[in-house]
Amino acid sequence: xxxxxxxxxxxxxxxxxxxxxxxxxxxxxxxxxxxxxxxxxxxxxxxxxxxxxxxxxxxxxxxxxxxxxxxxxxxxxxxxxxxxxxxxxxxxxxxxxxxxxxxxxxxxxxxxxxxxxxxxxxxxxxxxxxxxxxxxxxxxxxxxxxxxxxxxxxxxxxxxxxxxxxxxxxxxxxxxxxxxxxxxxxxxxxxxxxxxxxxxxxxxxxxxxxxxxxxxxxxxxxxxxxxxxxxxxxxxxxxxxxxxxxxxxxxxxxxxxxxxxxxxxxxxxxxxxxxxxxxxxxxxxxxxxxxxxxxxxxxxxxxxxxxxxxxxxxxxxxxxxxxxxxxxxxxxxxxxxxxxxxxxxxxxxxxxxxxxxxxxxxxxxxxxxxxxxxxxxxxxxxxxxxxxxxxxxxxxxxxxxxxxxxxxxxxxxxxxxxxxxxxxxxxxxxxxxxxxxxxxxxxxxxxxxxxxxxxxxxxxxxxxxxxxxxxxxxxxxxxxxxxxxxxxxxxxxxxxxxxxxxxxxxxxxxxxxxxxxxxxxxxxxxxxxxxxxxxxxxxxxxxxxxxxxxxxxxxxxxxxxxxxxxxxxxxxxxxxxxxxxxxxxxxxxxxxxxxxxxxxxxxxxxxxxxxxxxxxxxxxxxxxxxxxx
Amino acid sequence: xxxxxxxxxxxxxxxxxxxxxxxxxxxxxxxxxxxxxxxxxxxxxxxxxxxxxxxxxxxxxxxxxxxxxxxxxxxxxxxxxxxxxxxxxxxxxxxxxxxxxxxxxxxxxxxxxxxxxxxxxxxxxxxxxxxxxxxxxxxxxxxxxxxxxxxxxxxxxxxxxxxxxxxxxxxxxxxxxxxxxxxxxxxxxxxxxxxxxxxxxxxxxxxxxxxxxxxxxxxxxxxxxxxxxxxxxxxxxxxxxxxxxxxxxxxxxxxxxxxxxxxxxxxxxxxxxxxxxxxxxxxxxxxxxxxxxxxxxxxxxxxxxxxxxxxxxxxxxxxxxxx
Numbered sequence: 011x012x013x014x015x016x017x018x019x020x021x022x023x024x025x026x027x028x029x030x031x032x033x034x035x036x037x038x039x040x041x042x043x044x045x046x047x048x049x050x051x052x053x054x055x056x057x058x059x060x061x062x063x064x065x066x067x068x069x070x071x072x073x074x075x076x077x078x079x080x081x082x083x084x085x086x087x088x089x090x091x092x093x094x095x096x097x098x099x100x101x102x103x104x105x106x107x108x109x110x111x112x113x114x115x116x117x118x119x120x121x122x123x124x125x126x127x128x129x130x131x132x133x134x135x136x137x138x139x140x141x142x143x144x145x146x147x148x149x150x151x152x153x154x155x156x157x158x159x160x161x162x163x164x165x166x167x168x169x170x171x172x173x174x175x176x177x178x179x180x181x182x183x184x185x186x187x188x189x190x191x192x193x194x195x196x197x198x199x200x201x202x203x204x205x206x207x208x209x210x211x212x213x214x215x216x217x218x219x220x221x222x223x224x225x226x227x228x229x230x231x232x233x234x235x236x237x238x239x240x241x242x243x244x245x246x247x248x249x250x251x252x253x254x255x256x257x258x259x260x261x262x263x264x265x266x267x268x269x270x271x272x273x274x275x276x277x278x279x280x281x282x283x284x285x286x287x288x289x290x291x292x293x294x295x296x297x298x299x300x301x302x303x304x305x306x307x308x309x310x311x312x313x314x315x316x317x318x319x320x321x322x323x324x325x326x327x328x329x330x331x332x333x334x335x336x337x338x339x340x341x342x343x344x345x346x347x348x349x350x351x352x353x354x355x356x357x358x359x360x361x362x363x364x365x366x367x368x369x370x371x372x373x374x375x376x377x378x379x380x381x382x383x384x385x386x387x388x389x390x391x392x393x394x395x396x397x398x399x400x401x402x403x404x405x406x407x408x409x410x411x412x413x414x415x416x417x418x419x420x421x422x423x424x425x426x427x428x429x430x431x432x433x434x435x436x437x438x439x440x441x442x443x444x445x446x447x448x449x450x451x452x453x454x455x456x457x458x459x460x461x462x463x464x465x466x467x468x469x470x471x472x473x474x475x476x477x478x479x480x481x482x483x484x485x486x487x488x489x490x491x492x493x494x495x496x497x498x499x500x501x502x503x504x505x506x507x508x509x510x511x512x513x514x515x516x517x518x519x520x521x522x523x524x525x526x527x528x529x530x531x532x533x534x535x536x537x538x539x540x541x542x543x544x545x546x547x548x549x550x551x552x553x554x555x556x557x558x559x560x561x562x563x564x565x566x567x568x569x570x571x572x573x574x575x576x577x578x579x580x581x582x583x584x585x586x587x588x589x590x591x592x593x594x595x596x597x598x599x600x601x602x603x604x605x606x607x608x609x610x611x612x613x614x615x616x617x618x619x620x621x622x623x624x625x626x627x628x629x630x631x632x633x634x635x636x637x638x639x
Numbered sequence: 640x641x642x643x644x645x646x647x648x649x650x651x652x653x654x655x656x657x658x659x660x661x662x663x664x665x666x667x668x669x670x671x672x673x674x675x676x677x678x679x680x681x682x683x684x685x686x687x688x689x690x691x692x693x694x695x696x697x698x699x700x701x702x703x704x705x706x707x708x709x710x711x712x713x714x715x716x717x718x719x720x721x722x723x724x725x726x727x728x729x730x731x732x733x734x735x736x737x738x739x740x741x742x743x744x745x746x747x748x749x750x751x752x753x754x755x756x757x758x759x760x761x762x763x764x765x766x767x768x769x770x771x772x773x774x775x776x777x778x779x780x781x782x783x784x785x786x787x788x789x790x791x792x793x794x795x796x797x798x799x800x801x802x803x804x805x806x807x808x809x810x811x812x813x814x815x816x817x818x819x820x821x822x823x824x825x826x827x828x829x830x831x832x833x834x835x836x837x838x839x840x841x842x843x844x845x846x847x848x849x850x851x852x853x854x855x856x857x858x859x860x861x862x863x864x865x866x867x868x869x870x871x872x873x874x875x876x877x878x879x880x881x882x883x884x885x886x887x888x889x890x891x892x893x894x895x896x897x898x899x900x901x902x903x904x905x906x907x908x909x910x911x912x913x914x915x916x917x918x919x920x921x922x923x924x925x926x927x928x929x930x931x932x933x934x935x936x937x938x939x940x941x942x943x944x945x946x947x948x949x950x951x952x953x954x955x956x957x958x959x960x961x962x
Binding site: 367370371377381382383384419420421422584585586587591617621624625 | 876
């Protein structure tokens with residue numbers, strides 16, 4: 011029979027645990043409410059529900075790494091199963107050992123099934139906790155921080171499993187319970203109550219918050235930066251100089267982070283020994299928010315703590331290539347890149363603190379609408395012999411070929427433009443260019459936090475495109491592609507935007523273009539971050555190469571959504587890089603495939619990889635896909 | 640026009656070359672307009688005072704004292720305005736040095752004057768007063784008319800001829816200013832590292848890139864630079880490889896230079912480099928690859944191994960210089 015003492019102890023512990031839990035959880039909720047409103051609407055529930063099923067219940071993003079993914083998923087699914095068991099055990103404390111949940115009585119089919127699943131879950135979770143301990147303390151996986159808290163959580167879980175199993179065994183073998191059985195039951199119930207009380211205050215809050223964090227994520231494409239309202243004169247703070255400007259969703263991100271370090275492992279800056287580590291930015295802001303929580307709950311009275319340059323340093327935020335690998339890796343959909351961009355915005359717009367190399371870039375964009383500051387008249391110098399039609403003279407052209415700054419000014423990228431234009435002519439595509447009317451799309455300025463400059467470029471372009479009646483835009487640069495496609499709608503510009511690899515894929519499929527160049531031997535693909543990870547465009551490059559005579563594709567393990575940045579994104583092309591180079595690392599990875607040719611589709615990647623190959627003395631050719639057809 | 644007042648900048652008590660040029664412009668201007676020429680000087684040493692005494696000035700206002708020992712926008716502006724009042728001048732000239740640029744803006748605002756900065760030419764005989772000044776980083780020259788009755792000009796250094804020695808006694812007036820409110824003052828001037836000729840100041844630059852092959856390869860570049868009294872530049876590739884310090888880097892993320900002669904050795908001249916040196920007056924390129932972008936942009940392109948070409952170039956130039 012049950013022991014009345016069990017009921018008394020657990021009966022006393024329940025209100026204490028609930029009170030501690032409630033107090034901490036309520037405080038966290040109030041803190042979220044004290045933060046700024048989220049600019050992203052919470053709509054499109056069908057998509058959110060789908061993501062909840064795949065990412066939260068299905069643990070999809072955790073399985074990007076199989077072993078730890080399986081480990082976490084088994085513990086998670088096991089826990090879900092064992093929640094019912096916990097209710098049963100609490101019931102047993104108060105109502106006797108023959109208590110069971112409705113429908114799950116032993117002896118019934120469902121009850122027996124549940125009993126089996128539950129026992130299996132118990133054992134499986136135990137094994138997985140042991141695996142987790144092994145990974146932390148024997149294998150010492152570098153991305154994991156072995157804090158006392160992490161150990162506490164794992165031992166807590168192990169204890170819950172073992173106590174349940176011991177209790178079950180005692181109950182079955184003895185009929186009436188020995189002291190050991192009672193101790194195990196008490197241990198289990200009290201363990202759950204301690205865990206509950208601890209959850210909202212510790213790093214394991216993700217147990218409670220990840221479901222919300224996954225469901226409420228901004229559905230904005232990760233490549234679409236938030237548009238700052240620069241017209242409202244009442245707004246005096248831009249970016250996030252303090253935690254006050256973070257949205258409640260940013261705050262929820264911070265407390266949902268369980269410091270697993272997958273973002274760090276994916277980050278190209280981390281891989282090359284830079285100070286930037288996405289997780290550490292999250293941790294720094296989380297600590298800052300916790301320190302500031304008293305002030306925030308007091309109606310934001312007093313002086314807020316500055317996040318930059320001490321809590322998060324300039325060295326960190328300027329090292330980001332905005333490649334989105336961290337966000338891709340994050341199992342709970344934390345948005346790192348917008349967060350880093352917001353810090354760049356406050357640095358650039360408010361504190362006027364940015365690397366000195368950027369002065370020239372901003373000035374060039376401001377005066378001549380290209381980052382080099384070269385005269386706009388030089389945009390088509392190289393193409394005089396091609397007699398490119400101008401859009402203003404040929405408004406019935408199907409496509410506006412928006413070349414972008416690199417393809418207009420950089421000699422290497424100009425060669426790609428020539429190849430592309432030759433292919434378009436061969437296939438009879440109707441297109442025209444802007445010529446001297448072309449201006450930078452604003453991507454670089456926005457990525458570098460110079461939102462005012464980026465917006466003015468975007469607005470001028472939208473105005474011009476409107477006057478010209480532009481409907482379809484063909485770009486040769488994934489950065490222009492992303493900005494025109496995903497960000498221009500924020501400025502009132504809605505166009506059908508395609509990247510040249512997409513159009514070429516179509517032309518080859520329609521038989522309007524027959525690949526003629528041919529490649530001998532192995533070839534690999536370097537996925538541009540803004541085409542691939544950000545916009546999910548992976549297929550055209552593969553399809554095109556499969557049509558190239560003689561091409562043997564050898565994929566790098568870092569391809570598709572695991573692609574590794576060339577090091578130039580996020581305005582990094584315009585910044586000095588210190589220490590070991592991202593492009594060197596990438597060239598080594600690509601050469602490891604044994605390929606003699608690397609196919610790219612971005613002028614930045616092209617330059618970075620070519621320079622990397624030259625620096626390392628590797629005999630690998632870097633070609634744009636347009637040059638391989 | 641009533642009279643001209645020149646602000647004379649000193650450094651450690653001595654006249655700056657750019658100020659001699661401002662005084663020279665003042666002399667020429669005063670001659671043309673047949674008006675008086677006065678000057679105001681701060682913290683002048685004896686040699687400077689003697690030199691200023693032989694320039695045909697009518698009056699020389701001297702300012703010294705603790706408040707003026709170091710430059711301050713407010714103090715210097717108040718003193719120059721005071722000197723202007725005493726002199727009766729309506730045209731103020733200054734050299735467009737860092738301090739001159741700072742001073743003239745404030746002075747013009749204080750006097751409600753017309754301001755032309757970085758002037759490279761004064762159209763002596765035109766009325767109203769007209770000047771030429773470069774705009775858009777020197778891509779264009781703007782001709783500007785100054786319509787206000789009071790006018791302030793800052794003159795670009797190295798453009799105007801320095802002042803001539805003239806006879807005639809100068810009346811020296813020591814200015815004393817009642818309390819000037821100075822809220823910001825220059826505390827310290829720190830000289831940039833010296834020794835090596837800085838690429839941004841050099842008239843000739845010899846640059847090396849990836850083709851130089853290593854730190855030892857730069858000896859060839861340095862040799863030619865030495866012969867030509869030139870600065871040594873480098874492309875980002877050479878700096879990244881650690882062959883030469885960052886201070887030498889020319890290009891988009893390094894220094895922007897516009898020397899009279901730029902000799903690019905073993906540099907492909909991709910846009911990132913070109914953005915930093917494209918405005919050089921003459922570009923000479925030495926490269927084994929005749930397809931390298933720099934070859935199309937250079938005034939003289941030499942196709943060949945820089946280790947063979949550059950020493951011969953150095954030898955011949957040394958001979959030519961010796962003559």
